[in-house]
Amino acid sequence: MQITRETDYAIRCVLYLVENPGKVIMVDSIAQDKDIPKSFLSKILQKLTRADIVSSFRGMKGGFKLSKNPDQISLLTVIEAIEGPVTINRCALDENICSLSNSCTVHPVWVALRGKLESWLSQHTFEGLTAKDK
Amino acid sequence: MQITRETDYAIRCVLYLVENPGKVIMVDSIAQDKDIPKSFLSKILQKLTRADIVSSFRGMKGGFKLSKNPDQISLLTVIEAIEGPVTINRCALDENICSLSNSCTVHPVWVALRGKLESWLSQHTFEGLTAKDK
DNA sequence: CATAAACGAGACTAATTTAGTCCTAATTAA
DNA sequence: TTAATTAGGACTAAATTAGTCTCGTTTATG
Ligand code: FES
Ligand code: FES
Numbered sequence: 001m002q003i004t005r006e007t008d009y010a011i012r013c014v015l016y017l018v019e020n021p022g023k024v025i026m027v028d029s030i031a032q033d034k035d036i037p038k039s040f041l042s043k044i045l046q047k048l049t050r051a052d053i054v055s056s057f058r059g060m061k062g063g064f065k066l067s068k069n070p071d072q073i074s075l076l077t078v079i080e081a082i083e084g085p086v087t088i089n090r091c092a093l094d095e096n097i098c099s100l101s102n103s104c105t106v107h108p109v110w111v112a113l114r115g116k117l118e119s120w121l122s123q124h125t126f127e128g129l130t131a132k133d134k
Numbered sequence: 135m136q137i138t139r140e141t142d143y144a145i146r147c148v149l150y151l152v153e154n155p156g157k158v159i160m161v162d163s164i165a166q167d168k169d170i171p172k173s174f175l176s177k178i179l180q181k182l183t184r185a186d187i188v189s190s191f192r193g194m195k196g197g198f199k200l201s202k203n204p205d206q207i208s209l210l211t212v213i214e215a216i217e218g219p220v221t222i223n224r225c226a227l228d229e230n231i232c233s234l235s236n237s238c239t240v241h242p243v244w245v246a247l248r249g250k251l252e253s254w255l256s257q258h259t260f261e262g263l264t265a266k267d268k
Numbered sequence: 269c270a271t272a273a274a275c276g277a278g279a280c281t282a283a284t285t286t287a288g289t290c291c292t293a294a295t296t297a298a
Numbered sequence: 299t300t301a302a303t304t305a306g307g308a309c310t311a312a313a314t315t316a317g318t319c320t321c322g323t324t325t326a327t328g
Contacts, residue, residue: 002223174317197274
């Protein structure tokens with residue numbers, strides 16, 4: 001029951017961009033500061049771009065910057081951009097996956113947990129994550 | 135962010151034993167009723183036995199039964215028996231795993247989240263899971 | 269006490285996912 | 299024009315997941 005390393009990297013990466021508001025930052029800078037393999041980070045940034053969490057600029061002086069305000073980006077946003085939906089158990093996403101879903105008494109519990117988790121994760125935005133006070 | 139199939143099987147399996155209180159049940163019966171590959175289930179029941187969630191009886195008329203009351207077994211109990219501790223992020227378990235843990239502002243969030251999850255999972259016991267009313 | 273019916277343990281395997289790398293193409297500031 | 303930068307796809311290695319199989323041990327029972 002863990003997030004993947006890729007997701008962890010993605011979150012650190014967004015964090016770096018939040019810490020440098022407005023600037024267009026190169027992959028290399030993020031990779032070095034946040035200790036992430038550069039070519040892997042490249043792939044991650046592509047996913048974040050497609051999810052419209054960051055926007056990219058090609059060519060010389062290119063790089064990445066956030067495409068939203070930090071308070072519009074939550075942990076859930078980033079997790080879903082990288083891993084897809086948070087499911088807890090396969091059948092909490094798609095009923096048909098499990099042969100027992102109509103008789104299974106745990107099923108509603110997974111569905112409920114999934115809801116809770118999603119709500120917890122979306123309450124933590126990147127605005128809250130950099131606030132020095134609190 | 136999912137439990138494994140093995141864990142799902144383990145939970146179904148405990149559920150079956152809860153539904154048949156007192157009886158000593160063979161691997162084969164559980165496997166058939168809950169649609170789990172028999173030899174895989176065998177391994178799972180070994181883990182559950184070591185975790186003292188079920189007790190086993192060898193030889194003719196052998197099998198398994200719960201070794202606790204259903205209200206003493208939670209989802210967390212079973213998940214931990216199969217997968218080990220629930221961590222959310224690797225570094226929420228062991229600080230040393232991450233090079234950035236002292237400066238990282240997400241860290242405390244993972245730790246808090248882990249606590250929430252554990253508490254939620256341990257509140258759902260197998261007594262609650264079979265109650266037909268709610 | 270022989271035997272058949274169970275579980276226990278460990279070695280093994282196949283499939284899938286994770287965690288990357290690498291190369292070529294497209295863009296763009298200067 | 300060119301050097302710097304991302305985009306995309308193919309590829310690979312390692313780890314984890316999801317099992318199987320064989321052989322050994324235990325035990326109720328005729
Ligand atoms: S069918 Fe969904 S948890 Fe059992
Ligand atoms: S070091 Fe623990 S989450 Fe960043």
